[in-house]
Amino acid sequence: MKIVLFDIDGVVADASDRFTTLYDGCHQPDWKPDWYRFHDERMDIDPVIPGGAAMLRAAYYHMPSVAVGLITNRLDKFRHRTRVWLANNALPYDHLFMRGEHDYTNFKGHILDNLLSQGCTILYGVDDDPLHREVYEKRGIPFVYFHSGYNELSHLIREREA
Numbered sequence: 001m002k003i004v005l006f007d008i009d010g011v012v013a014d015a016s017d018r019f020t021t022l023y024d025g026c027h028q029p030d031w032k033p034d035w036y037r038f039h040d041e042r043m044d045i046d047p048v049i050p051g052g053a054a055m056l057r058a059a060y061y062h063m064p065s066v067a068v069g070l071i072t073n074r075l076d077k078f079r080h081r082t083r084v085w086l087a088n089n090a091l092p093y094d095h096l097f098m099r100g101e102h103d104y105t106n107f108k109g110h111i112l113d114n115l116l117s118q119g120c121t122i123l124y125g126v127d128d129d130p131l132h133r134e135v136y137e138k139r140g141i142p143f144v145y146f147h148s149g150y151n152e153l154s155h156l157i158r159e160r161e162a
């Protein structure tokens, strides 16, 4: 199977409003980002990012022999809400890879390894988090960086979570 992979938040879903809430109180010494709030809040009303949606639809409709996978750090318990949002916004896909509740590991790397071990050819991955470039490229997969405009401060989150 050939497959292309797209992130959701920051590529097809404009989560910028939700993302800024992550930094509420970030100047307090005991601040930690509230990922639960990020994923739970307003997920259902995110606007579509036109450029990312166009790339996704082009891959789905113009490469019929290639599967389209969505790969997101959203928790699996949000699968139904995510599917409804995707359907409401006419965003097509073949597979939806989501993170388990207590999976704090390199979730996307594990998905890539699983697909590769099954003999899949991953043509490319699209993601708005520049830190995911290494996850793809160290496995020899072309990485398409999609600029969402709200990941510039992500190093701050990683420092606090370390």
Ligand SMILES: [Mg+2]
Pocket (backbone or CB within 6 Å): 007, 008, 009, 010, 011, 127, 128, 129
């Ligand atoms: Mg993202």
